[in-house]
Amino acid sequence: MEGWSVEEEDELNKLTNQKITMGDTALARHQSLIERQMGNSIKNMSKEKRDELKRKLEDVDDSPDKSQINLTSSQSC
Numbered sequence: 001m002e003g004w005s006v007e008e009e010d011e012l013n014k015l016t017n018q019k020i021t022m023g024d025t026a027l028a029r030h031q032s033l034i035e036r037q038m039g040n041s042i043k044n045m046s047k048e049k050r051d052e053l054k055r056k057l058e059d060v061d062d063s064p065d066k067s068q069i070n071l072t073s074s075q076s077c
Contacts (some may be wrong), residue, residue, distance in 0.1 A: 004012075022028050042050060 042053070045053070
């Protein structure tokens with residue numbers, strides 16, 4: 001089996017030293033998709049469901065530990 005070529009080594013170094021931002025990740029793209037879906041869903045929600053979502057969002061804004069907030073509902077939207 002043949003070893004690495006200089007070109008392959010250069011390409012590897014370039015890729016391993018490349019800065020990756022959060023926006024470049026699959027997680028960020030997935031979150032962006034969910035945000036767009038939520039925006040589209042809000043347009044079709046009843047006023048009651050929108051008010052419930054507003055209250056939950058206010059809870060997130062008021063919470064010191066946002067990782068503990070549950071935005072899901074036991075009822076479907």
